[in-house]
Amino acid sequence: MSYVRRGPWTCGFLVVLLVAHAWFTFSPAADGAVAWLSTNLENLARHPVGSLVGSAVVTDGPLLDPGLLITLWLGIGVALWWIEAHRGAGRAATVFLGGHVGATLLTAAVLVVALRSGRYPDDTRSAVDVGISYGAQAALAALVVALPRKAWAPWVLFVLGWPIADAEWFGLLPDFTTVGHLIAAAIGFVLAATLLRTPRPTS
Numbered sequence: 454m455s456y457v458r459r460g461p462w463t464c465g466f467l468v469v470l471l472v473a474h475a476w477f478t479f480s481p482a483a484d485g486a487v488a489w490l491s492t493n494l495e496n497l498a499r500h501p502v503g504s505l506v507g508s509a510v511v512t513d514g515p516l517l518d519p520g521l522l523i524t525l526w527l528g529i530g531v532a533l534w535w536i537e538a539h540r541g542a543g544r545a546a547t548v549f550l551g552g553h554v555g556a557t558l559l560t561a562a563v564l565v566v567a568l569r570s571g572r573y574p575d576d577t578r579s580a581v582d583v584g585i586s587y588g589a590q591a592a593l594a595a596l597v598v599a600l601p602r603k604a605w606a607p608w609v610l611f612v613l614g615w616p617i618a619d620a621e622w623f624g625l626l627p628d629f630t631t632v633g634h635l636i637a638a639a640i641g642f643v644l645a646a647t648l649l650r651t652p653r654p655t656s
Contacts, residue, residue, distance in 0.1 A: 459538040462545060467529060470585065473510040487511065491581045492557045494564055509553050511583040520586070523615055528589025532596040539599070541653035545592075548644050552591020556637035563632050572623050582630060587637040590616070594641025598649045612638050 457464045477483045489496065490507035497504060512525055529549075537545035567573045594612050597605055616634035620627040627635075 456534070460534040460545075461537075462542040463529065463534040463537045466533075467525075469510055470512055470525065470529070474512045474516065477511060477513070487513075487581060487583055491583050492561075493580050493582050494561060494568075494578045497557075497561055505554055505557060508557075508583045509585060509588065511585070513584055523593075524584070524586040524589035528593045529585065532592035533589070535599055536592060536595060536649065539652055540649050544648055544653075547648060548591050548595045548641060549588035551640050551644060552637040553585070553588035555640050556587040556591070556633045559636050560629055560633040563636075564629050567623075567626060567629070572626050573629065577629060580629075582633075586630075587633050590634045590637035591641035591644070594638040595645040595649055597642065598645045609642075612641075 477487065480486075486507075489500075490504050490511060492504045492508050512521060514521055516525070533545055533549055536548055564573065564577065568575065568578060590612070594609075597608055597612075600608055613635065616631045617627065620631040622628075626632075
């Protein structure tokens, strides 16, 4: 099958995500695992590697939930696959990890400042924050390289707009997950303009 042949890394990742989704959906230990894997400030201080790595395989909610339609199916199944097929697995992995790790750590810095200034409630420090959405958001943003110039503006509006649509606001500051998605999008756009400008070498 051409889809699998051209994007084996992405297809393997999708299989891992679907298997993990089944476990997190049906296992009685899922709630405890999610609490441990959450990339909130408390976990990042206690076990940063475990939470960053483990969080990257969590998909929360029904598979046809609007959020997963965007992140899992469009972000991973389409955008990340296209990057792998046309730019190589290494650059696809860089985009996903750049969004997942980079946005998580930068959002943590925003959280620290916002908590100290009283912008966010104190329980935000231990809020559950897991999933693939930052990495998927970076891939969605990076997919702009596949589009004709006339589609760039609508695509950018979509990528930035969908997380803002459901944002909770604390004055002029949106909730931290929205901040994370916007940072991830910025990372994806930067990588699109730098790392992804040239096609993968052909052999």
